[in-house]
Amino acid sequence: MYSASGVYREEWIGDFHIIEYSPIELEKPSFALVSLPDTGLVGVIGAMHVVKNLGLREVAGIDSYVYLPPIIVVSGGFLRAPIRVFAGGNLLVVYNEFSMPQHGLIQLSRVLVDYLERRGVDYVILSSGLPAQNRFELESLKTYYLATTPRAIELLKNTSATPFENGFLAGAYALLLKELIHARINTILLLTESYLEFPDPEAAARSLEFVSRIINKPIDVKELLEQAEMIRIKARDAMKNAMRGLAQMRKDVEQAIPIYT
Amino acid sequence: MNGEEFDEFIKRMRDLERKIRDYVESELERALRTFREELKQVEDTLRPMWHHEGYLRPLYSIRDRGPYIEVFIDLPKADEKTIEVKFRENYMYIRAKLREEVVFHGVTGRGGETRFHEYREVIELPFKVDPEKVRVDARKGRVKIIIYK
Numbered sequence: 001m002y003s004a005s006g007v008y009r010e011e012w013i014g015d016f017h018i019i020e021y022s023p024i025e026l027e028k029p030s031f032a033l034v035s036l037p038d039t040g041l042v043g044v045i046g047a048m049h050v051v052k053n054l055g056l057r058e059v060a061g062i063d064s065y066v067y068l069p070p071i072i073v074v075s076g077g078f079l080r081a082p083i084r085v086f087a088g089g090n091l092l093v094v095y096n097e098f099s100m101p102q103h104g105l106i107q108l109s110r111v112l113v114d115y116l117e118r119r120g121v122d123y124v125i126l127s128s129g130l131p132a133q134n135r136f137e138l139e140s141l142k143t144y145y146l147a148t149t150p151r152a153i154e155l156l157k158n159t160s161a162t163p164f165e166n167g168f169l170a171g172a173y174a175l176l177l178k179e180l181i182h183a184r185i186n187t188i189l190l191l192t193e194s195y196l197e198f199p200d201p202e203a204a205a206r207s208l209e210f211v212s213r214i215i216n217k218p219i220d221v222k223e224l225l226e227q228a229e230m231i232r233i234k235a236r237d238a239m240k241n242a243m244r245g246l247a248q249m250r251k252d253v254e255q256a257i258p259i260y261t
Numbered sequence: 262m263n264g265e266e267f268d269e270f271i272k273r274m275r276d277l278e279r280k281i282r283d284y285v286e287s288e289l290e291r292a293l294r295t296f297r298e299e300l301k302q303v304e305d306t307l308r309p310m311w312h313h314e315g316y317l318r319p320l321y322s323i324r325d326r327g328p329y330i331e332v333f334i335d336l337p338k339a340d341e342k343t344i345e346v347k348f349r350e351n352y353m354y355i356r357a358k359l360r361e362e363v364v365f366h367g368v369t370g371r372g373g374e375t376r377f378h379e380y381r382e383v384i385e386l387p388f389k390v391d392p393e394k395v396r397v398d399a400r401k402g403r404v405k406i407i408i409y410k
Binding site: 074228234 | 305306310317318319320322333335337338363365369398400402403405
């Protein structure tokens with residue numbers, strides 16, 4: 001099914017099928033930006049912009065007959081898997097705009113961590129939104145971070161990102177973060193204030209300013225901000241679908257106040 | 262059993278009958294409400310976010326704030342001067358013209374050929390609205406509508 005674009009290598013990990021279209025060689029230190037549909041689609045919109053802005057090449061796809069909806073992505077006449085992998089220079093981007101049930105996300109998290117580890121990725125970056133109740137009124141957005149290792153924290157030195165010290169995380173990135181911690185992979189989770197239920201390109205742009213610092217490559221967000229309204233229009237379906245998953249994964253917990261801090 | 266005891270027995274039986282009837286009615290109403298909500302969700306899932314006649318459906322959310330509800334509607338590229346909000350019973354009718362024609366270039370099929378000019382949506386609210394008790398605020402193509410209960 002993917003032969004139209006050529007298959008360089010393929011493998012099955014559990015119920016997931018990974019298809020590589022060409023060899024993947026990342027410069028060192030290497031980074032992986034993983035995007036999943038979550039709060040305000042901040043990660044997905046950001047990843048899409050990074051792929052376009054840095055001119056990354058589509059190098060692989062991830063599919064599952066068990067955990068992903070029966071979907072084929074058709075892009076430029078090529079048949080692609082629902083989860084798309086792009087790469088160039090020292091960066092690999094995992095792009096997924098399709099929601100998955102919780103048990104599927106657990107499996108996907110394990111598969112991704114295993115794959116990224118074997119690919120020798122040095123750092124994983126997760127970019128998501130932090131629901132802000134008064135987002136409608138907010139003009140400047142704060143970005144918080146969580147880093148899993150001292151090496152990861154080093155990359156955020158001299159930035160204005162605020163450490164996320166107390167609170168709850170729920171959803172796709174929380175699951176993925178747990179797996180990355182188990183695998184002891186240097187990981188940074190960026191959380192930028194955003195709408196929960198509407199696509200938020202402004203929050204994605206803010207988050208990308210930090211991604212750019214982390215990977216030490218300029219990412220121009222001017223075009224992203226100029227195209228923000230069109231992106232919001234195009235992202236309505238993905239956001240509508242993501243909302244169902246967010247409700248199932250108790251995303252409301254992120255706004256709860258912990259008793260013990 | 263004397264007459265007084267018999268009357269008391271009948272009264273208790275009637276109370277019990279009324280309680281059972283109330284319980285069955287409320288459970289039936291709850292089941293119907295749940296069924297209706299689920300059906301609406303399925304319908305909504307299968308309903309595209311655009312219409313071939315050239316209008317888009319916006320995303321929206323409703324938050325209950327106690328004495329009032331907030332309805333947020335995402336209307337990117339909408340001309341804020343043309344936003345129309347009308348109420349009938351517990352339904353809110355939204356219409357807004359787009360500042361410029363929108364086309365999804367590169368998408369194969371009618372979705373990529375249709376030219377879009379406006380937003381249209383009907384939103385079911387949890388209560389009947391008094392239009393005098395409504396406040397509308399629009400910023401950057403996003404609308405907040407406060408409706409007092």
